[in-house]
Amino acid sequence: MSTFPYSWLMLCSLLFSATSQANIRVKDSLGEHVLAQTPTRIVALNWDLAEQLLELGVTPLAVANIKDYQTWVVKPAIPDAVQDVGTRTEPNLEKLASLKPDLILIASPQKDLMVRLQTIAPVLYYETYNADQDSAAAAIENFKNIAGVVGKSTRAEQKLNDMKERFRELKQQLNDAYNGHLPSVVAIRFASQTTIYLYTNQSTTAYAIKQLGLTVERPQAAKKWGIVQKRLTELQYVSKGYVIYFDAIDQQNKLDKSMLWKALPFVRNGHVNQAQPVWNYGGAMSIQYIAESITQSLLEIKPQ
Incomplete structure (x- = not known):
């Protein structure tokens, strides 16, 4: 019996497979x-x-x-x-x-x-x-x-599942540190000594804050890149909340010399801290890094 038909079918199968993979x-x-x-x-x-x-x-x-x-x-x-x-x-x-x-x-x-x-x-x-x-x-x-x-x-699916689990771990750490009374948070970057960027409602930073069980104080309407520029005096209304600022450059020396900064209620209350540098306009996993940075910053200034 001829093997031609079988060979031909095998060849067609291989060609189809190669095309599908290509x-x-x-x-x-x-x-x-x-x-x-x-x-x-x-x-x-x-x-x-x-x-x-x-x-x-x-x-x-x-x-x-x-x-x-x-x-x-x-x-x-x-x-x-x-x-x-x-x-x-x-x-x-x-x-x-x-x-x-x-x-x-x-x-x-x-x-x-x-x-x-x-x-x-x-x-x-x-x-x-x-x-x-x-x-x-x-x-x-x-x-x-x-x-x-x-x-x-x-x-990708494994990384995303791991991120969800990491959110749960970080939330528990904050719950323990703040005795179940999680604070409201304002996340900012400095544009200058007198102006700041606030993160808007649709930003990855606001999402990370919410995944930690925290409340976004001074919520802002959606903007491109998830930020809106405001004068530093906007923060005078933050009395009980905590302010976390992201910056790749250490701002502390400048802030220590600013009378305006030192007069703000959250500064006087010790409810402010710098967060480790992360990219607030990044990909999926940057959301986890933002959450980790915020958590570490809040743990450093937890109530005594």
């Missing part, structure tokens, strides 16, 4: 796309996207503005082998092309470069921060979608 369907903020294969040489031009890849165990080929990432984002660390391709808003396109990436990830700061970037490699766009969506939900959804692109969906 073409993968992926999703970004603009919809669904098809990539020729699972990418391995990936450039991330926004810090939150670099973070998402690193948390998935994928080392990007290149990232924009690595030096400042190491100051402001900090975690996860970028391996030394990763190339720097200029700034986030004006990446070095010539260098980028020379690296021969098979995928470029961008966010809103690079959206106007999409057409030019597409001449170098396929581009996927992930938007997390705008006034029309919940930033934490978007960061988590983008994390899952990027995991699908790089074949790390199982790892």
